[in-house]
Amino acid sequence: MLHQTYPQVSHPYRYELNKDFHFAAAHYVPSEEAGKCRRMHGHTYFANVTVAGDELDSSGFLVNFSLIKKLIHDRFDHTVLNEDEESFGDERPERFPTTEVVARTICELVQEHLDGTSNKPVCVQVFLRETPTSYCVYRPLRKGGGERG
Incomplete structure (x- = not known):
């Protein structure tokens, strides 16, 4: 994987871990x-998760x-995201x-673990x-007391 610089997130914690991985998936x-x-189309998504x-x-x-990587790659790689009815749906924009929604879903799945x-x-x-020119950054809202999650 090519070296990528990501936006930094400010947090109060001592340790920060970043994991890069990719997965191929189709969606509409x-x-x-x-x-x-x-229309149905596919992407090779590149993700960075910060814990x-x-x-x-x-x-x-x-x-x-x-x-x-296992939590996300095993679930989404070589799938049609719309068919994962636990995570996505065709009825409500959210x-x-x-x-944006895939990024939020990745965060929620990692946080659940x-x-x-x-x-x-x-x-x-x-x-x-x-895509090479389009990306999203998702950061969950802070809970009371300065914690995230």
Whole structure:
């Protein structure tokens, strides 16, 4: 993978981990305003997931790099995103598999896993490149007390 510089996210944590990976998937955006994107088409998505926290787990990891890739790559690679009815849908815009919604979904899936770990790190940012010239950055809203999640 080529070296990529990503937007930085400010957070109060001691550790920050970034995992790059890619996956190939098809989708369509079920909206009149989507233009050509209303038709089924595919992308090789390039993602960067940023996880932060103060404590390491019993293996000395904030989170294992391979786990982040497995959570997303195994679920979305070589799929039609619209067919993942748990994550996406054709009825409401907030569930259409746009780059923005896919980035948010990646964050939510990673955070769901992190919530079950002993050291409780947080997913603070997902950078998702859909094409060489188009990408989205998703950062979850901060909860009370300065924590993210």
